[in-house]
Amino acid sequence: MEKVLEVRELKVDLKRDEHRREIEILKGVEFSIGKKESLALVGESGSGKTLTAMAIMRLLPENISVKKGEVLLCGMNILKMSQKELRDVRGLKAGMIFQEPSSYLNPVFTVGNQIYEAIKDTSLSVKEKKKRCIDVLKDVGLTEEIYYRYPHQLSGGQQQRVMIAMALVNNPSLLIADEPTTALDVTTAAGIIELLKVLMERYGLSLLFITHDISLASNFVDKIAVMYAGRIVEIANAKIIMDTPLHPYTEKLIACLPEKYNPGENIKTIEGSVPDFHSPPSGCPFHPRCPYVMNICRKSEPPVIMKDGVIVRCFRYGMPVET
Ligand SMILES: Nc1ncnc2c1ncn2[C@@H]1O[C@H](COP(=O)(O)OP(=O)(O)OP(=O)(O)O)[C@@H](O)[C@H]1O
Numbered sequence: 201m202e203k204v205l206e207v208r209e210l211k212v213d214l215k216r217d218e219h220r221r222e223i224e225i226l227k228g229v230e231f232s233i234g235k236k237e238s239l240a241l242v243g244e245s246g247s248g249k250t251l252t253a254m255a256i257m258r259l260l261p262e263n264i265s266v267k268k269g270e271v272l273l274c275g276m277n278i279l280k281m282s283q284k285e286l287r288d289v290r291g292l293k294a295g296m297i298f299q300e301p302s303s304y305l306n307p308v309f310t311v312g313n314q315i316y317e318a319i320k321d322t323s324l325s326v327k328e329k330k331k332r333c334i335d336v337l338k339d340v341g342l343t344e345e346i347y348y349r350y351p352h353q354l355s356g357g358q359q360q361r362v363m364i365a366m367a368l369v370n371n372p373s374l375l376i377a378d379e380p381t382t383a384l385d386v387t388t389a390a391g392i393i394e395l396l397k398v399l400m401e402r403y404g405l406s407l408l409f410i411t412h413d414i415s416l417a418s419n420f421v422d423k424i425a426v427m428y429a430g431r432i433v434e435i436a437n438a439k440i441i442m443d444t445p446l447h448p449y450t451e452k453l454i455a456c457l458p459e460k461y462n463p464g465e466n467i468k469t470i471e472g473s474v475p476d477f478h479s480p481p482s483g484c485p486f487h488p489r490c491p492y493v494m495n496i497c498r499k500s501e502p503p504v505i506m507k508d509g510v511i512v513r514c515f516r517y518g519m520p521v522e523t
């Protein structure tokens with residue numbers, strides 16, 4: 201399958217300062233997304249989901265940098281591009297939406313103005329650009345009238361639709377959505393998910409969907425990648441992972457879903473917490489919370505194992521080859 205996004209061995213560090221050593225936050229993230237395919241990146245808070253997305257878009261904060269790896273967007277290595285090349289690629293090849301649309305919309309310009317300014321095709325006339333804006337507003341379920349409004353005049357759901365319109369105005373191959381529904385009420389959130397499904401078809405989009413909710417993701421994406429402490433610990437088809445999770449962390453995530461409770465049962469959580477990046481545990485980062493922990497898990501990092509089309513990082517499915 202043609203790849204729209206390929207992330208290879210991506211390592212991201214918190215930069216060194218006078219007092220601290222360099223701290224690795226992303227520890228070799230690897231996954232790919234095919235044409236028109238959707239992948240959800242799932243994991244607890246602090247596992248590195250947003251930083252993965254930011255590294256792909258080359259939008260990492262000042263104090264964080266890519267140490268190693270490749271990010272190929274439609275075959276082009278994003279990490280090697282000049283600022284000018286990047287400006288073209290962002291928007292044209294990939295668009296991104298975020299959790300809080302209000303913080304990404306400029307309060308002093310109209311919605312129309314902001315979508316218009318995002319258009320990269322310089323061959324279009326003013327009239328054609330405006331038509332493109334209105335077409336894309338309609339595609340995201342808004343009316344032409346929204347073109348003339350200011351962000352504060354819109355609801356949270358409408359603001360997120362405007363962000364989606366802006367991300368899609370250049371007809372990119374990939375949409376990255378970082379917790380796009382977390383700040384919205386349940387009904388509005390469901391509307392945004394339905395919209396993403398329709399737009400994937402209409403625009404022939406690939407989707408990287410970031411969420412902490414594996415259940416939400418499994419309802420509409422093709423593949424799920426589970427992230428833990430800066431690594432992807434399992435990647436599988438969405439249905440397969442929900443039915444037969446292999447990694448103990450994935451198993452726990454699914455067992456703790458509200459729909460798995462029996463009536464009257466208390467809320468379940470995974471005991472312990474995500475390891476601190478400043479003092480990660482030895483061996484497998486999940487070993488302090490793992491019910492199946494073995495001696496080797498405390499000493500060595502598990503190898504990446506391919507099992508029936510699933511990629512998993514756990515000693516339960518294979519031991520390193522003795523050398
Ligand atoms: N600008 C920064 N400076 C220092 N540390 C950071 C910065 N941004 C993120 N981190 C740290 O990197 C780790 C990964 O952060 P990231 O935002 O990618 O997590 P996340 O999986 O998106 O979590 P959430 O579900 O809460 O959004 C966290 O421990 C976080 O504290």
Ligand SMILES: [Mg+2]
Nearest residue numbers: 249250251378
């Ligand atoms: Mg995040």
